[in-house]
Amino acid sequence: MKSKITTLINKYIFVFVLVTFFSSTKTFGQIGFPTYGGFSQICAGGSIPTPPFIFNSYTINFTFTTANTYVLEMSDANGSFATLTGITILSSQLATSPGSFTFRVPTTTAGQSYRFRVRGVSPAETGPQSSPAIAAYYKSHNIDFTLNGGVSPLNVCSSGSFLLLIDNGPLSNDSPVDFPALKYRWKKNGVFVPGETGSSLSINSSGDYQAFIDYGDCSTFDDGQIEKSAKVTVNIAATGSTFTIASSGGNTICPSSPTTLSVDAGYQYQWSRDGVAISGATANTYVTGQAGSYTVVVNQGCLSTSAPFVLSTTGFNSSIDVQQEPLVNIIAAGETKTITVTTDAASPTFEWYLNGALIPLATTNSYSTPDVGHYKVKIRQTTGCDVTKEYLFELKEGINPKEVPNLISPNDDGKNDTWILPQEYINATTEVLIISPQGNVDLQTVNYQNDWPIKEIVFKSTNPVYYYIISKDGSPVKKGSITIIK
Structure with missing residues (x-):
């Protein structure tokens, strides 16, 4: 009797093992483990290839039992497939098993625990991950360097x-x-x-x-x-001497009249401006008309760095009453726009340019024009320090911004239920874009019908705030927010 019970138990164990085995292998029944085609790590790329040359081409092999549309996936640097590394497939062989993919890795590849897997698209089937994980790096710089x-x-x-x-x-x-x-x-x-x-x-x-x-x-x-x-x-x-920079022109200079910076003679030198070494500036003097913080490293058997010497340039104040590029100034068709420069420059001169060409006779601090285009005005101080400043601005034909409501109450009382725009914003070349508080596009249209919100807005603890951008021919002309109240 005991023998029969033992035999029966063994049969159940055998059946359980078979069921467990087949259930555990069902997911990967048609796709085999990916294998590395002759590499154990990926050391790819290089901005300036030098011998031994480093290429960016690698092959993964795998087996499969049925035809499918197969894709190769590469994990992130930690081996997770939740975020994939964006490899580029160079070639593939998927007609017969074993199959293969030849690929290259992106320039951002850097990590120690990458893995691969093959996935079938139709029918959907995900193969097992490659093992072991491998290191993969794109060598963005692959030559020696100096200190x-x-x-x-x-x-x-x-x-x-x-x-x-x-x-x-x-x-x-x-x-x-x-x-x-x-x-x-x-x-x-x-x-x-x-x-x-x-x-x-x-x-x-x-x-x-x-x-x-x-x-x-x-x-x-x-x-x-x-x-x-x-x-x-x-x-x-041993500690060297202390070096102090002197300037022949003082701390404030005119760019057209450079100053000479100097320290004690008799050593080796390297001058720097704003922390960056100046190429060729290796004497005990350096002539400059450029503002900045200057230091000099003096090699006297040991290296000493001077205290910073801050040099500023003489200039003048000025402003212009239009938006500067890359912003755009909108004018209506047929409108004449007057642009004015304000400055305290001594004996200033003015030059105005349209699309790179000098405008004849435009020599004062203001200029009126109906023409659209890219403008430049150049202001030059001619008395004392000869200094020049420039302003760049663009005039573009469109609609001038009008008053746009920033608060609506969609409560079906017939008052302020929808967002009403001025008529100038309602046409086929003006786009209205409305963004939800979560950053999603809630409306994007031309020929806006003054009918937003189209769907019911759910109120929670606070009044929601939406954001809008109104654009004319692809250029924004009005931006703002819309607060929704009950």
Whole structure:
């Protein structure tokens, strides 16, 4: 009897295992696990390819049992498919199993835990995820770079900390700092400096320093890595002298009469304006007519940085009574618009331009015109400091903004139930756009019929506020809000 019971129990266990197995594999019965076609990580891209060349083309293989329309999906950097990485399919083979997709990753790819899966569209079927997860990075910068002008050794004064900086090159995208999303790893004497991931490093001790772009598992963080700086030897020397900048023209100058900035002679120099090194400014003097905050680094066996010297330029005050570009000034058909400039410039002259051409005889501080277009007025101070200012503005034919109601009460009492616009806003070239408090488009139309709100508005604890934009020929002419009250 005991034997029969045991046999019966074993049969139920076997049936349970089979049912469990088939139910657990049903979802992925037609699509096999994606496999990586010859890669264990994705180290793609590069703004300036140099040997060894890095390409952006990878292949995923998978098996399937029935014909379908298959798509390849790549997770986010954490392995979640709730948010997909926007890969680009270069080619695919989906006619017979095993199938394949060849793809490239976007320039924003950066993370350690990406996964892939294949999904059938019709009928709908989602395949299993690839395993293991892989690192994937797009190398937006893939050449070496320099620190602090490539100078080594650097002699630094011991009076405070010194900043190692990744150099910003003269061309677009020739320096890693042109890619703000990049992170870095720094080494001192071959050992990582903990917690430092930015494009600069503040130091206060001697040593050999080097920066590496952090591409996760796509990095080696050694001399074999392409995306690294040259090593810089920093020597902390005795505190140097204090240097003070003098200006031949004082703190305020005229751009047409530059001043000479100077410090003590006999050392090596690098001048900076507003924190940016000035190319070629390596003497103890620097001639400039440009406003800014100037400093000079003096190398006297150690480096000393002067206190900032703020230089401002002599100018004049002025204003114009129209909106400046990119805003637009609307005039009615046939309307003559008068534009006036107000200024305290000494002995000013005025030049007016329409669409880049000088307007003859327009030489006063005001100009009247019925013509639309892009205008410029140039004001020049001719007595004392010769300084010029410009204003750019556009005149465009349309409708002038009229009074628009900002409060309605749709309570069916026959008074103020709908949003009523002036007739000038009701035509085929004027668009009315109304946005709900949640940011959704509630109405978008031309030839508005003064019938909004079309559907009932639900009141909660507060009176809802909607927002509107009225545009003429694609240019906004009126914006505001509409408060709904009971």
